[in-house]
Every structure is written in C-alpha cells, then in structure tokens.
Amino acid sequence: xxxxxxxxxxxxxxxxxxxxxxxxxxxxxxxxxxxxxxxxxxxxxxxxxxxxxxxxxxxxxxxxxxxxxxxxxxxxxxxxxxxxxxxxxxxxxxxxxxxxxxxxxxxxxxxxxxxxxxxxxxxxxxxxxxxxxxxxxxxxxxxxxxxxxxxxxxxxxxxxxxxxxxxxxxxxxxxxxxxxxxxxxxxxxxxxxxxxxxxxxxxxxxxxxxxxxxxxxxxxxxxxxxxxxxxxxxxxxxxxxxxxxxxxxxxxxxxxxxxxxxxxxxxxxxxxxxxxxxxxxxxxxxxx
Ligand code: ATP
Numbered sequence: 694x695x696x697x698x699x700x701x702x703x704x705x706x707x708x709x710x711x712x713x714x715x716x717x718x719x720x721x722x723x724x725x726x727x728x729x730x731x732x733x734x735x736x737x738x739x740x741x742x743x744x745x746x747x748x749x750x751x752x753x754x755x756x757x758x759x760x761x762x763x764x765x766x767x768x769x770x771x772x773x774x775x776x777x778x779x780x781x782x783x784x785x786x787x788x789x790x791x792x793x794x795x796x797x798x799x800x801x802x803x804x805x806x807x808x809x810x811x812x813x814x815x816x817x818x819x820x821x822x823x824x825x826x827x828x829x830x831x832x833x834x835x836x837x838x839x840x841x842x843x844x845x846x847x848x849x850x851x852x853x854x855x856x857x858x859x860x861x862x863x864x865x866x867x868x869x870x871x872x873x874x875x876x877x878x879x880x881x882x883x884x885x886x887x888x889x890x891x892x893x894x895x896x897x898x899x900x901x902x903x904x905x906x907x908x909x910x911x912x913x914x915x916x917x918x919x920x921x922x923x924x925x926x927x928x929x930x931x932x933x934x935x936x937x938x939x940x941x942x943x944x945x946x947x948x949x950x951x952x953x954x955x956x957x958x959x960x961x962x963x964x965x966x967x968x969x970x971x972x973x974x975x976x977x978x979x980x981x
Pocket of ligand 1 (some may be wrong): 896917922930957968
C-alpha cells in the first residue's frame, strides 16, 4: 500500500554552542550546518528509509529547488510538492548546547500556504489500505484527513506542535493519534473522555513508547534502547515515519514498535534531524 504525507518541509540551520544564549547575550557558534527538517519532511524521510516511497504533499519557496532535490535523492516522491513564488521556504533556527539541549525558532513560510485545491487533487488517488500522515505544521490538514478517510485510507496524525483547537478539528478524521508524553498530558487534560480514534501512539523519550489499540483495548509497550544521545531533534518523527511504514507493509504492532524504537535510538546518536534518520539496514544491524 502507499504512504502519503501532508507535511512541513524546513531548512534547518543548526548552530552548536557552549550553552543556550541568555536574553541579551551574543554568542559565537562553534559550528553551523544546514540540514533537512520540518516534522513533515522528517516523517517522509523516515518512511522512505524504512523502505517505502512516500508521496509528499507540501510546499516550498520557488527559489529553493535544492531542498526538493535532496528529498528526492532520499527516495521521496516529490511530484506533488508545490513551488510557491511569493513564500519563503519554511526554516528553523536550531541552537544546540554541549548537553544536546535545544532551543528552536520556526518560520513556517510556504508550509502554511499550501494550495488546497492542488493538494486535494494530488491526494485524489489515495485509496483503501493507504496511509496519510499529517502533523500540525501546515495548513490543509482537516481537508486532507477528511478526503483520505472518505477514500478508506488510514490517517496517522502527530499532534505536534500541540494546538488543542487543531486537534479538536482533526480528531474526527483520524485513525491513529501520535503524541509525545507532554502532548498526551495536555490532550488528556483538555479531552478527558473517550477519543474517537482507533489507536494512540505515545512516545516517552528515553522511557520508551506505547501503542494503545482502542478497539481491542490492548496496550503494547516497547522500552527505548540505551544509547548516548547527541541530538534528539526529530526522534519523534523518526518513530512516527518508521511506525507508519512498518505497519503499512503488514508488520504487527510489536514489530513496528521495535523497529521504530531502534531507528529512533540510532537517530538520536547522530547530529541533525532528517538526514540523521537511519535506513532499514542500519536499523536491523543495530538490533543484531
Ligand atoms: P522530538 O520532538 O525531539 O522529535 P518527541 O518528543 O516527539 O521528539 P520522544 O518521545 O522524545 O519524541 O522520542 C521518540 C522516541 O525516540 C522514543 O519513544 C524512543 O523510542 C526514541 N528516543 C528518544 N530519545 C531517546 C533516547 N535518549 N534514547 C533512546 N531512544 C530515544
């Protein structure tokens, strides 16, 4: 089956510093690099590294073809990415200290200006058994999720960055709701009753991950693998993309959780976000 992803594409400008700056402080960075990021781009890269060819729905500024070419080179179908003449490509300023703590500023740019009609037209061939990934960094999520569910596809929604109003609107069209621990806490406070979804995927950083099947009532847990993290940016996206790809190819939930945990553990031992996501071969070798 096929994976689709309506998601943000960012250029990540990464600065390594001795410590995160205080208000009013000017700091010289120890190093600087530009990498691929954005929750959407990261999830597409993860799904591609796990062995699928995700079709990415999104937008970049028309001057930034390089970013599309880099995504293509990683095995993503970019034919439906819109090149917008009047928008800046989404980008993030990522500050990392020597303890791998981070501070991040995001400018959404083109990610929030995706043409809905063109996006829905690209999505019109999604069908039963396919998967649509969505997150909270673009416009058009409700329209895409509704269309995908009407076509019989599964919708995996990462409620990040957490916005309760967005969650409430999208929830009726979601199959699997994916969150980290903090997002889950906010969600359960805001919506204490039953959720109208089939499954909940909750990640807890170094404390592992859990999938709750709300139809059977069964919970599946997987501990995190013990590693020395270098940069945890994109761990949740690595997990979500691997989980989507593995369940899409028919792996059972426990296998998908194990592979996603291994891929995310490896990813946090590398610098960067999208380009730090390991391929399936490296992930399987890590598990040997
Ligand atoms: P981010 O916002 O940094 O992308 P997140 O908060 O969405 O991440 P986390 O819950 O921190 O997501 O991490 C997702 C998964 O990645 C975890 O469930 C775990 O499997 C793996 N992981 C994260 N941090 C570590 C770590 N320090 N050691 C091993 N595995 C980790």
